[in-house]
Amino acid sequence: MLEKSKGMRSNDTHIKKTLQLSRDMIILADLGLAAAQDDGCRLLYGVVQDCAYKIRMEAERERARHQFAGLWHKEDKKV
Numbered sequence: 001m002l003e004k005s006k007g008m009r010s011n012d013t014h015i016k017k018t019l020q021l022s023r024d025m026i027i028l029a030d031l032g033l034a035a036a037q038d039d040g041c042r043l044l045y046g047v048v049q050d051c052a053y054k055i056r057m058e059a060e061r062e063r064a065r066h067q068f069a070g071l072w073h074k075e076d077k078k079v
Contacts, residue, residue: 011066012073018059025052 029049036042066072 009073011071015059015063015066019056019063022052022056022059025049025055 025048029045029052032045032048033042036045063072
Protein backbone atom coordinates (compact mmCIF):
# COMPACT_ATOMS: atom_id res chain seq x y z
CA MET A 1 0.00 0.00 0.00
CA LEU A 2 2.87 2.38 0.74
CA GLU A 3 4.28 2.03 -2.79
CA LYS A 4 0.89 2.77 -4.34
CA SER A 5 0.57 5.89 -2.21
CA LYS A 6 4.01 7.10 -3.30
CA GLY A 7 3.09 6.45 -6.93
CA MET A 8 -0.13 8.39 -6.58
CA ARG A 9 1.72 11.29 -4.96
CA SER A 10 4.28 11.18 -7.77
CA ASN A 11 1.50 11.36 -10.39
CA ASP A 12 -0.04 14.33 -8.57
CA THR A 13 3.35 16.06 -8.60
CA HIS A 14 3.96 15.39 -12.28
CA ILE A 15 0.55 16.69 -13.28
CA LYS A 16 1.05 19.81 -11.13
CA LYS A 17 4.46 20.41 -12.72
CA THR A 18 2.93 20.00 -16.16
CA LEU A 19 0.27 22.58 -15.34
CA GLN A 20 2.94 24.98 -14.07
CA LEU A 21 5.01 24.39 -17.20
CA SER A 22 2.02 25.22 -19.40
CA ARG A 23 1.44 28.43 -17.40
CA ASP A 24 5.08 29.41 -17.86
CA MET A 25 4.85 28.68 -21.59
CA ILE A 26 1.72 30.83 -21.93
CA ILE A 27 3.41 33.73 -20.15
CA LEU A 28 6.50 33.35 -22.32
CA ALA A 29 4.38 33.27 -25.48
CA ASP A 30 2.44 36.37 -24.42
CA LEU A 31 5.66 38.26 -23.69
CA GLY A 32 7.25 37.04 -26.92
CA LEU A 33 4.27 38.04 -29.02
CA ALA A 34 4.19 41.48 -27.41
CA ALA A 35 7.88 42.02 -28.20
CA ALA A 36 7.92 40.34 -31.63
CA GLN A 37 9.30 42.48 -34.41
CA ASP A 38 8.97 40.09 -37.32
CA ASP A 39 6.76 37.31 -38.64
CA GLY A 40 9.22 34.59 -37.65
CA CYS A 41 9.02 35.55 -33.98
CA ARG A 42 5.23 35.85 -34.11
CA LEU A 43 5.05 32.39 -35.66
CA LEU A 44 7.37 30.93 -33.02
CA TYR A 45 5.45 32.35 -30.08
CA GLY A 46 2.13 31.46 -31.67
CA VAL A 47 3.28 27.83 -31.82
CA VAL A 48 4.51 27.99 -28.20
CA GLN A 49 1.16 29.44 -27.13
CA ASP A 50 -0.84 26.81 -29.04
CA CYS A 51 1.21 23.97 -27.57
CA ALA A 52 0.92 25.40 -24.06
CA TYR A 53 -2.88 25.49 -24.25
CA LYS A 54 -2.98 21.92 -25.58
CA ILE A 55 -0.66 20.71 -22.80
CA ARG A 56 -2.75 22.50 -20.17
CA MET A 57 -5.98 21.00 -21.52
CA GLU A 58 -4.58 17.46 -21.39
CA ALA A 59 -3.12 17.94 -17.90
CA GLU A 60 -6.46 19.29 -16.63
CA ARG A 61 -8.27 16.29 -18.14
CA GLU A 62 -5.84 13.89 -16.51
CA ARG A 63 -6.16 15.65 -13.15
CA ALA A 64 -9.96 15.39 -13.42
CA ARG A 65 -9.70 11.67 -14.26
CA HIS A 66 -7.48 11.11 -11.22
CA GLN A 67 -9.89 13.07 -9.01
CA PHE A 68 -12.89 11.11 -10.30
CA ALA A 69 -11.07 7.80 -9.75
CA GLY A 70 -10.00 8.82 -6.24
CA LEU A 71 -6.32 8.79 -7.17
CA TRP A 72 -5.78 12.48 -6.39
CA HIS A 73 -4.90 13.32 -2.80
CA LYS A 74 -7.69 15.36 -1.22
CA GLU A 75 -5.40 18.12 0.00
CA ASP A 76 -4.06 18.43 -3.57
CA LYS A 77 -7.35 18.89 -5.43
CA LYS A 78 -6.64 22.52 -6.23
CA VAL A 79 -3.54 23.56 -8.13
